[in-house]
Structures are given as C-alpha cells and as structure tokens.
Amino acid sequence: MTAARPVDAVFFDLFGTLLSLNALDDACDRLLPGRGAEIAARWRARQLEASWLRTAMEQWADFDVVTVDALQATLRELGVAGSVDDDVLREVAAAFVDLPIAAGASDVVEALGATGLVTGVVTNATSRTLGQVSERLPPMDHHLSVDAAKRFKPHPSVYQLAVEATGFGADRIGFVTANGWDAAGAGAFGLRVAWLRPDSNASLPAVGAPEPIVATWPQISAIFARDGR
Secondary structure, X not given: OOOOOOOOEEEEOOEOOOEOOOHHHHHHHOOOOOOHHHHHHHHHHHHHHHHHHHHHHOOOOOHHHHHHHHHHHHHHHOOOHHHOOHHHHHHHHHHHHHOOEXXXXXXXXXXXXXXXXXXXEEEOOOHHHHHHHHOOOOOOOEEEEHHHOOOOOOOHHHHHHHHHHHOOOHHHEEEEEOOHHHHHHHHHHOOEEEEOOOOOOXXXXXXXXXXXXXXXXXXXXXXXXXXXX
C-alpha cells in the first residue's frame, strides 16, 4: 500500500520564518549606532510580550500599534527615547514591511503548491502590512492576518483561521515556523508542525505542547508533500 499524503494544506508563519529578522539589526543601528542588534532583540521581545498580554487581557490593538509601542518602550528602557527623531522612529518601526525573504523559503512554497497542496500564511501582521508584504512573497492561496480574530498567536482562534479558510481539519494542515512559542501553539491546536529550530540548543516552551518535527527549509517539501503517486 502506498503512503497517503500527510496533509492537504501547509501554512507558514511570516516574521522570522518566511521573512528574515536579521535586517532589523541594521535598521535599529540608526537609533543607537553600534547597538542595533541589542535594540532589535529587545524590541522583538517587547513586541511579542505585548501581543501575548493584550490577548490575555482582551485589550486588542493591531500589530502595527504593538510594534511601535514596543519600540518606544525599548528606547525608554535604554534611556534614549527623547533623543530619537519621530520620523526616524517611524521609519525604523516600518522595517518589518521591508524584511527580506528567508533563503530557501520561496522555493519551498512554490514546490508545495506545485504538488497541489493548498498554501498560505497565518501571521500576527496586520492586513495592511500583509498586503504590502505579499507582493514579494511567492504565490499562495491564503493570506490570513490575526486582524480577523482580534487575538494574537498562539491563541487557538488564530490557527482556527486556517481551518476555516480551507475547510480541512487541523490534523490535515501543516504549519511551518521558526518560532518555538508558535510551534507550541500550533501543535497544541492540532496542526502538524515543522519547526525551523534556530539552533540545536533551542527547545519548546515547557507548556505541554506536542513535539514538532524539527526541520530545515530543504526538508519541508519532503515532510509535507510526500504521496503515493
């Protein structure tokens, strides 16, 4: 008996997965030369922290607002908020729109689509930002923003958007992310997760989520597109 294809659809995280975050270091260097990487890392941490708190507290604001607020908070923590020009701050905050596509990502998305799998993005990005970014992404069937759920990942209602968009059960949907917290959330929801683990020492948050498939970009197609044809 030949093996059935593991899933009918594969969705991807956007920031840090399809789009590389490395360029944030250079953008943040404009704010405090020589400390761009430090600012970018702290900014990303504050951004995610705020998104999780807003979801838990039911205090919705879209991701563009969260992103600017997190950058301002980071600059206050570093004691340099008053020295940054407002125009420069807005330009740096907009760097998320211009992030480059991760190496190997486009080839994988196109290869999966060529096999007949439904493909898409599920992202914290606003619909507006996703619309701008999607022009640079490879063709996909669905572009899903958390704006529709008014919750941020890893809330189950966000992953539910992929179920509703495709009509497939969670167990028939693959999900690819480089973020451990996202892998945990998607796995707990029931998606079949491939985790692009950033380094060999990284581990999922200890929240009882099922272990994902640890993978690299070149392995994704084989994981999800295998069939008996």
